[in-house]
Amino acid sequence: MTPETLSTLDFGEPDLIDASLSDNVRGLVGSEILKIAADVKKMIAAGDDVCNLTVGDFDSRHFPIPDGLRERIITAYNDGETNYPPSDGVLALRKAVVDFVARTWGARYPIESVLIASGARPILYSTYLAVVNAGEKVVYPVPSWNNNHYVWMSGAEGVVVPTRAEDGFMPTLDQLAPHLRDARLLVLNSPLNPTGTLIAEDQLRAIVEAVVEENQRRTKQGRRGLFLLHDQVYSTLLSGDARHRMPVALVPEAAPWVVSLDGISKGFAATGLRVGWVLGAPKLVARMKALVGHIGAWAPRPEQVAVAGFLNDAPAVEAYQQEMNRRVQRSLDALFNGFTEMRAQGYPVDCVSPQGAIYLSLRLDLIGRSIGGRRLETNEDIRQLLLDRAGLAAVPFQAFGLEQDSGWFRLSVGAVSTDDIERAFPRLRSLLDELT
Ligand SMILES: Cc1ncc(COP(=O)(O)O)c(C=O)c1O
Incomplete structure (x- = not known):
């Protein structure tokens, strides 16, 4: 018998195994962010243009290590x-x-x-x-x-x-x-x-x-x-x-x-x-x-x-930090300026001026509004709509322990280029133009 001819082991009924595990692991909730990110990856693999603002990680093409x-x-x-x-x-x-x-x-x-x-x-x-x-x-x-x-x-x-x-x-x-x-x-x-x-x-x-x-x-x-x-x-x-x-x-x-x-x-x-x-x-x-x-x-x-x-x-560390902050700032500014402009034009968006990390807080005041016959009741509804219709992937604050559906989202800039960000705004505007 060769390794290739061995039949693969059968582990039986998965639920039986799961029921036998500890309360600790069975009560654990996996990372909500990684679940959302997995959806996004599938869309990108299918060739969709998605501005992926979900993961708190870096694309090494835009943000290489020192x-x-x-x-x-x-x-x-x-x-x-x-x-x-x-x-x-x-x-x-x-x-x-x-x-x-x-x-x-x-x-x-x-x-x-x-x-x-x-x-x-x-x-x-x-x-x-x-x-x-x-x-x-x-x-x-x-x-x-x-x-x-x-x-x-x-x-x-x-x-x-x-x-x-x-x-x-x-x-x-x-x-x-x-x-x-x-x-x-x-x-x-x-x-x-x-x-x-x-x-x-x-x-x-x-x-x-x-x-x-x-x-x-x-x-x-x-x-x-x-x-x-x-x-x-x-x-x-x-x-x-x-x-x-x-x-x-x-x-x-x-x-x-x-x-x-x-x-x-x-x-x-x-x-x-x-x-x-x-x-x-x-x-x-x-x-x-x-x-x-x-x-x-x-x-x-x-x-x-x-x-x-x-x-x-120390000089190399400082030089890297300066360059890293310049790049992060450029992307955060692209988001912040884009949303600030939309807000001035009357779109129901708001965001908090970035101070640090790689994140921007965005509020979409869409709860209770409808788009294309779809009424938005929760942050999750908004998240799904943004992803499906505007190719904009964001993480609702619910993934960070907030219970209220208040329309707040985290946008992370580590895995995108400023071009990806610029391309997302026209898609978002035309989606929000359909609001009723
Ligand atoms: C606030 C905060 N603390 C800790 C970590 C974990 O960092 P590490 O990847 O070094 O485990 C993260 C990762 O996203 C984070 O956002």
């Missing part, structure tokens, strides 16, 4: 850097991260505060696991990315704080304060996925000071602390004169309770290379090291060695 990073990765492979990395990350990279953070954000961490993992996701999940017991409260604003999934996976109780467009979709201390007394973890992300907005410095300072105060109270009472998980994976992607701040640079006394995470996925357009890091209290980071180690969620060693070398080349 040359200095690519060359160092190849060298690292050629040098045989192909074994297990140390479980907290290659020392040279941890040192390079300390220096990068100090020169970029004005906060100096000890080396024991740095742990490297395979991107930001394992860091996010291990922070939840390291800090939160099952049933404890995690407070997070919506719209935001993936907190609902990490809450589920860690068995936590999610406390959702809806934000307002007029606050740039960022939470205020007034909105958060009632929930902090009995929370274990507060999660903030700025620049924010999905909105492309930044938290104002005074707003962030007030929230971080409240975390410090809450912990002073708890320390006196002998209670466990409240942590702030600060996700800054888009921190170097900034529009115009927008300024990003780290919580510990604003309020150094918060250091014991703040966990900041970052990585190369977004800032260096390197989502597939899988290098992320956490900065936090050494004791917490040591616990996370054990978690990441048991999962084996280390970043690949050649990439770690290469990122270390690249981060240490």
Whole structure:
């Protein structure tokens, strides 16, 4: 018998297997964004002209990784850097991260505060696991990315704080304060996925000071602390004169309770290379090291060695960041200017001026309106219509935990050219001209 003549194994009734799996995996919801993106890919494969504004990823033709990073990765492979990395990350990279953070954000961490993992996701999940017991409260604003999934996976109780467009979709201390007394973890992300907005410095300072105060109270009472998980994976992607701040640079006394995470996925357009890091209290980071180690969620060693070398080349890092921001800004401007013009012409569209990340928040005020006899009741109806009739692929804010059908969408510019964007506007205008 040859391998080709073996009959393929039969796994029987899929539902029987599924019913036997854990509540945890059966209750998990897959990524809504990836589901939408799969529809879009099919249309593109069928030859349709689609402006794909769905995925938070980059087309390497428009947004390549830095040359200095690519060359160092190849060298690292050629040098045989192909074994297990140390479980907290290659020392040279941890040192390079300390220096990068100090020169970029004005906060100096000890080396024991740095742990490297395979991107930001394992860091996010291990922070939840390291800090939160099952049933404890995690407070997070919506719209935001993936907190609902990490809450589920860690068995936590999610406390959702809806934000307002007029606050740039960022939470205020007034909105958060009632929930902090009995929370274990507060999660903030700025620049924010999905909105492309930044938290104002005074707003962030007030929230971080409240975390410090809450912990002073708890320390006196002998209670466990409240942590702030600060996700800054888009921190170097900034529009115009927008300024990003780290919580510990604003309020150094918060250091014991703040966990900041970052990585190369977004800032260096390197989502597939899988290098992320956490900065936090050494004791917490040591616990996370054990978690990441048991999962084996280390970043690949050649990439770690290469990122270390690249981060240490400050002029190359700055030059890349400038060029990256110029390109992202050009695409975001093309979207923002296009929608602003449509709005001035009376179309029911609105968008928030971009401040950072690779996203634009767009509102289509179409709920209750009809097009071609089709009445639009939900964001999902609008999404489908835009895709089918205007070749415009966007992600509704529902994919980021918002419940109301308020017409808000995330537009991501990483996978399109400005030409793709320009070509989409006439299609959208002629679709909206049919509105009744
Ligand atoms: C806010 C935010 N945090 C973390 C991540 C995960 O990044 P990584 O690809 O490094 O796991 C993403 C990815 O889209 C994100 O948008």
